[in-house]
Amino acid sequence: MAASLLEEFEIHPLSTPLFSIAHHPISFTNSALYMFLAIASATFLMVVAMRQQAVVPGRWQMLAEKIYDTVADMVDSGAGEKARPFFPFIFSIFIFILFCNLFGMVPGSLAVTSHVVINLAIALTLFLVIIITGFVRHGLHFLTLFVPSGVPKVMVVPMMIIEFFSFAVRPFSLAIRLFANMLAGHILLQVFAGMVVSLLAVGWLSGLSILPMAANIAITGFEFFVAFLQAYIYAVLASVYLRDALEMH
Amino acid sequence: MDSSSLKLLGAGIAMIGSLGAGIGLGLIFSAWITAIARNPAVESKFSKIGFIGFAVTELVLLMCFVISIMIMKS
Numbered sequence: 001m002a003a004s005l006l007e008e009f010e011i012h013p014l015s016t017p018l019f020s021i022a023h024h025p026i027s028f029t030n031s032a033l034y035m036f037l038a039i040a041s042a043t044f045l046m047v048v049a050m051r052q053q054a055v056v057p058g059r060w061q062m063l064a065e066k067i068y069d070t071v072a073d074m075v076d077s078g079a080g081e082k083a084r085p086f087f088p089f090i091f092s093i094f095i096f097i098l099f100c101n102l103f104g105m106v107p108g109s110l111a112v113t114s115h116v117v118i119n120l121a122i123a124l125t126l127f128l129v130i131i132i133t134g135f136v137r138h139g140l141h142f143l144t145l146f147v148p149s150g151v152p153k154v155m156v157v158p159m160m161i162i163e164f165f166s167f168a169v170r171p172f173s174l175a176i177r178l179f180a181n182m183l184a185g186h187i188l189l190q191v192f193a194g195m196v197v198s199l200l201a202v203g204w205l206s207g208l209s210i211l212p213m214a215a216n217i218a219i220t221g222f223e224f225f226v227a228f229l230q231a232y233i234y235a236v237l238a239s240v241y242l243r244d245a246l247e248m249h
Numbered sequence: 250m251d252s253s254s255l256k257l258l259g260a261g262i263a264m265i266g267s268l269g270a271g272i273g274l275g276l277i278f279s280a281w282i283t284a285i286a287r288n289p290a291v292e293s294k295f296s297k298i299g300f301i302g303f304a305v306t307e308l309v310l311l312m313c314f315v316i317s318i319m320i321m322k323s
Contacts, residue, residue: 180311
């Protein structure tokens with residue numbers, strides 16, 4: 001049973017390979033399909049909802065404005081006023097992760113964000129932006145990020161090493177938090193679904209299968225909440241890490 | 250003991266780390282409830298930081314889970 005638990009996370013190509021990079025065939029996979037669906041549906045939602053642009057918003061426009069306001073508040077409070085130019089970046093991250101998480105809840109689909117490489121790509125891009133912004137704005141003074149204020153001279157070098165490692169682990173923590181939440185949630189759903197099937201197969205215990213079914217329903221509701229929460233957390237932490245580059249301390 | 254059963258054992262031992270995460274989550278929610286109980290007006294302000302604290306503490310639990318899966322699947 002342990003072998004088949006990870007089967008729903010398999011990435012497989014949907015057609016023949018399109019081209020090759022260094023002997024690795026690149027094809028359109030189911031992961032690429034769901035990423036494309038997430039971006040297409042998010043774009044469609046935002047464009048169509050704001051079509052009317054009425055001063056008194058209708059329901060769809062209210063939804064689009066609510067999403068915009070949530071992320072705008074997040075960037076303003078997390079990263080400060082100077083972070084306005086970075087708003088589209090944080091917004092894209094939030095929308096992509098939110099829609100990928102939500103599409104993963106459809107039965108039979110692949111949760112794109114349950115692969116660590118995709119989350120790590122986003123996190124490392126974010127950190128590239130942070131590091132480049134930090135060096136462009138502050139020059140070499142950016143490296144004083146690793147020296148907390150009010151530290152006695154003797155402790156500076158060990159503190160710099162510790163601060164450097166805590167800085168370096170940030171993109172990985174962002175990626176792994178999202179990946180593990182999605183992975184654990186989907187495995188949990190599979191485990192309870194497997195319990196329902198096993199109880200039904202026994203025959204005389206079929207009545208008991210209502211219990212893992214009820215648990216599955218509750219966990220599905222929880223997973224929707226986790227999808228929203230994890231996208232929000234990713235964007236909030238991205239804004240907070242961005243603040244370190246823009247305003248040093 | 251062959252390696253596959255040792256892997257399962259290792260995966261189980263790796264989850265002992267979720268103890269810390271459980272205690273941490275209890276502390277977060279206890280502080281959250283106490284803050285709202287003392288001053289119910291700040292509920293909307295504290296919800297944001299409460300959820301952030303929950304997710305960051307949950308990371309410890311999930312790291313344990315990831316290591317456990319890595320041990321089991323290696």
